[in-house]
Amino acid sequence: MVPTNYYVILSAILFGLGVLAFIFKRNIITIFMSIELMLNAVNLAFVAFSQALGKLDGQVFVLFVIVVAAAEAAVGLGIIILIARSRQTLNVERVDLLKL
Amino acid sequence: MPKYPMLEYLWIVPLLPLLGSAANGIFGAKWPNKIVNWVAIGSTGLSFLAALKAVREFFDYFAENHHLFQKAFFTWIAAGNFRAGFDLQMDQLTVVMVLVVTGVGWLIHIYATGYMAHEGGYRRFFSYLNLFMFFMLILVLAANYVLLFVGWEGVGLSSYLLIGFYFLKKSASDAGKKAFIVNRIGDFGFMLGMFLLFKTFGTLDFAALFAKADPWPADAMGHLGTFTIASLLLFTGACGKSAQLPLYVWLPDAMEGPTPVSALIHAATMVTAGVYVVARSHILFTHAPTAMLVVAIVGCATAFFAATIGLVQRDIKKVLAYSTVSQLGYMFLACGVGAFSAGIFHLMTHAFFKALLFLAAGSVIHALGGEQDMNHMGGLSKKIRWTYVTMLTATLAIAGFPPFAGFFSKDSILLSAFENEYGGRNAGYALYGFGLATALLTAFYMFRLIFLTFHGKQRYDEHHVHVHESPNNMLAPLMILALLSIVGGWLAAPAFLPGGTDYFAKFLQPVFGGVEVAAAQAGARSLELWLAGVAVVTAFVGAMVAYWLYLKRPEKADGLVKSMNPAYTTLLNKYYVDELYAAVVVKPLLWISTKVLWKAADVAGIDGTVNGIAEGATAIGDGVRHTQSGNTRSYAVWVVVGAIAIIAVIFFWPFGGKTVIGMVR
Numbered sequence: 001m002v003p004t005n006y007y008v009i010l011s012a013i014l015f016g017l018g019v020l021a022f023i024f025k026r027n028i029i030t031i032f033m034s035i036e037l038m039l040n041a042v043n044l045a046f047v048a049f050s051q052a053l054g055k056l057d058g059q060v061f062v063l064f065v066i067v068v069a070a071a072e073a074a075v076g077l078g079i080i081i082l083i084a085r086s087r088q089t090l091n092v093e094r095v096d097l098l099k100l
Numbered sequence: 101m102p103k104y105p106m107l108e109y110l111w112i113v114p115l116l117p118l119l120g121s122a123a124n125g126i127f128g129a130k131w132p133n134k135i136v137n138w139v140a141i142g143s144t145g146l147s148f149l150a151a152l153k154a155v156r157e158f159f160d161y162f163a164e165n166h167h168l169f170q171k172a173f174f175t176w177i178a179a180g181n182f183r184a185g186f187d188l189q190m191d192q193l194t195v196v197m198v199l200v201v202t203g204v205g206w207l208i209h210i211y212a213t214g215y216m217a218h219e220g221g222y223r224r225f226f227s228y229l230n231l232f233m234f235f236m237l238i239l240v241l242a243a244n245y246v247l248l249f250v251g252w253e254g255v256g257l258s259s260y261l262l263i264g265f266y267f268l269k270k271s272a273s274d275a276g277k278k279a280f281i282v283n284r285i286g287d288f289g290f291m292l293g294m295f296l297l298f299k300t301f302g303t304l305d306f307a308a309l310f311a312k313a314d315p316w317p318a319d320a321m322g323h324l325g326t327f328t329i330a331s332l333l334l335f336t337g338a339c340g341k342s343a344q345l346p347l348y349v350w351l352p353d354a355m356e357g358p359t360p361v362s363a364l365i366h367a368a369t370m371v372t373a374g375v376y377v378v379a380r381s382h383i384l385f386t387h388a389p390t391a392m393l394v395v396a397i398v399g400c401a402t403a404f405f406a407a408t409i410g411l412v413q414r415d416i417k418k419v420l421a422y423s424t425v426s427q428l429g430y431m432f433l434a435c436g437v438g439a440f441s442a443g444i445f446h447l448m449t450h451a452f453f454k455a456l457l458f459l460a461a462g463s464v465i466h467a468l469g470g471e472q473d474m475n476h477m478g479g480l481s482k483k484i485r486w487t488y489v490t491m492l493t494a495t496l497a498i499a500g501f502p503p504f505a506g507f508f509s510k511d512s513i514l515l516s517a518f519e520n521e522y523g524g525r526n527a528g529y530a531l532y533g534f535g536l537a538t539a540l541l542t543a544f545y546m547f548r549l550i551f552l553t554f555h556g557k558q559r560y561d562e563h564h565v566h567v568h569e570s571p572n573n574m575l576a577p578l579m580i581l582a583l584l585s586i587v588g589g590w591l592a593a594p595a596f597l598p599g600g601t602d603y604f605a606k607f608l609q610p611v612f613g614g615v616e617v618a619a620a621q622a623g624a625r626s627l628e629l630w631l632a633g634v635a636v637v638t639a640f641v642g643a644m645v646a647y648w649l650y651l652k653r654p655e656k657a658d659g660l661v662k663s664m665n666p667a668y669t670t671l672l673n674k675y676y677v678d679e680l681y682a683a684v685v686v687k688p689l690l691w692i693s694t695k696v697l698w699k700a701a702d703v704a705g706i707d708g709t710v711n712g713i714a715e716g717a718t719a720i721g722d723g724v725r726h727t728q729s730g731n732t733r734s735y736a737v738w739v740v741v742g743a744i745a746i747i748a749v750i751f752f753w754p755f756g757g758k759t760v761i762g763m764v765r
Contacts, residue, residue: 019740022736022740023733023736023737023740026733031736092731092732092733093731093733095732096729096730096731096732097730
């Protein structure tokens with residue numbers, strides 16, 4: 001049995017990596033992926049606590065998060081494609097006028 | 101039908117001029133001058149007739165009830181135990197005042213239709229003039245101090261409007277403001293006096309207040325008791341309104357107004373309101389011997405002071421203005437020595453002859469096409485004969501020659517001053533001495549005016565000025581007033597006969613009652629004759645000096661001016677009082693207003709705070725605006741920073757952390 005602490009620490013590391021990538025990466029796709037990474041880090045923590053506490057609430061939350069993430073990916077990728085078409089770039093530094 | 105219909109509806113008397121004023125003021129714009137005339141003269145004339153009827157009814161009423169008539173029409177202010185109503189009253193004093201105001205006012209209205217015929221703003225003038233009549237009647241008919249104060253302020257307003265009638269002229273609008281502001285100083289004292297009276301006696305109704313005050317012990321001489329303070333405060337108001345030292349400065353400047361205004365407001369009626377108030381409050385004043393002495397001294401000093409300035413003025417209206425100030429001083433002198441009826445008597449005769457003097461001066465100015473400087477007149481007696489005759493009558497009256505009106509009123513004042521009871525015998529002799537000296541000066545400057553204007557060489561350019569006698573509607577009031585200036589004093593004349601009485605004093609006996617100094621006691625008869633003789637000789641000497649200096653040897657007058665140059669310049673510049681006030685009062689006040697109140701308090705303080713807050717908000721917004729860079733990654737950083745901050749609060753905030761965690765749980 002792996003102690004819960006390990007999962008939580010792994011989750012925190014993944015989340016931290018996600019945050020750092022979110023801040024420092026310039027490519028929109030990469031930023032998007034870092035968001036997914038943060039979501040999944042949180043999912044991991046949920047599942048770990050669910051296991052430790054013997055309750056199903058955490059797992060239900062994870063399912064919700066996955067659904068929302070899927071929807072978000074659909075919308076987000078649509079936006080990214082539009083940005084790529086209009087700006088001919090995926091660099092967020094170039095996308096700073098708040099309009100397409 | 102009520103028994104005394106006019107007294108029951110006494111409000112009609114003041115209402116009529118108000119209606120005239122409103123009609124001319126609101127609807128008169130399209131009316132020809134003729135209709136404006138009819139409205140103005142008609143409303144005041146009807147008011148005069150109504151007043152006559154009311155006076156007649158009052159005599160019946162008095163014969164029956166032996167006390168004043170008073171009626172409350174409606175309650176105007178009621179707050180706590182304070183009540184101020186629209187209450188009018190009629191007693192012997194009111195009778196004199198109402199008849200003088202409506203009668204002389206009506207004559208002056210008639211005169212003004214001729215005088216103002218070629219002036220712009222015709223209906224505005226008559227609207228204001230009627231408005232003045234309304235407020236003046238409220239003032240004299242009021243049965244309490246509050247309503248009196250309404251009239252008091254109202255006549256001040258009308259005076260302001262009429263002094264500044266030619267408002268495009270800077271000097272006229274300045275004079276209007278000066279009159280208003282100087283009066284405000286006096287009114288402040290008047291209001292404080294009213295507050296003190298209400299605090300002490302709990303009412304401001306004349307009848308109730310005086311009934312309560314009468315049994316109280318009088319203040320001791322030199323002691324500042326309630327009576328003394330209240331009287332002095334009321335007298336401050338009277339000083340402002342009646343142009344006494346030190347608040348007289350507005351009256352000479354008020355001559356910027358049209359001449360009928362000078363005659364009506366600034367000679368015959370409004371400026372006597374202060375005398376009226378003092379006489380009306382005589383019960384308060386007689387309980388305060390110190391205040392009486394102050395009134396007498398201020399009156400006497402003003403009379404003398406103004407007369408000396410009048411000696412050298414060149415403007416015909418300015419001479420008359422200082423003469424008015426001086427004569428008002430006489431009236432206060434009379435009140436101050438306890439001879440209220442003598443003061444009111446002089447008020448009445450003065451209303452006749454001073455209104456006449458002003459109207460005649462107006463006729464002279466009219467004849468010369470607007471010339472007011474006496475140095476550019478002379479030799480007019482042949483050309484405008486009627487004006488000359490009437491003006492000479494008024495001059496003889498004011499100088500105090502028997503049997504003209506001024507002789508009797510001035511004589512009774514001087515006699516009362518001689519017998520003064522307040523402040524001792526020596527004070528009385530001093531007051532008498534200055535009064536007599538003023539009589540000498542009065543005779544001198546009035547005859548100087550006559551000689552410079554009507555006699556001697558002609559000093560105007562005949563090619564430019566077409567001298568013409570005034571129309572009949574101007575001459576008729578002059579003649580009526582001239583008649584009144586002769587016979588107006590005869591009411592007191594029998595006092596000189598063996599066993600005769602002063603009918604005027606007797607008439608006012610019910611009002612002034614026991615406080616009246618008996619001017620015509622049997623033992624005083626020979627004294628009175630002596631004093632009258634001295635006064636006549638004095639007046640004669642004054643007139644002769646004027647004759648000698650200005651007619652016989654005009655070069656002597658110039659020589660005298662040269663030899664007494666410093667004194668002459670001082671008088672010509674009115675003792676530099678205006679300059680003194682400007683330096684001591686006006687300049688510092690303007691400085692404080694500009695530098696402290698305006699620049700420091702208003703601009704820097706109040707505006708500074710408001711604008712500062714607005715500017716601060718702008719600056720903060722301007723700073724924060726830059727965080728919205730449009731750069732997505734910087735937003736991401738803010739999100740992270742915010743998240744970290746919230747977590748930090750939850751875990752490390754010393755006071756709220758646990759609660760927040762509790763809420764999460």
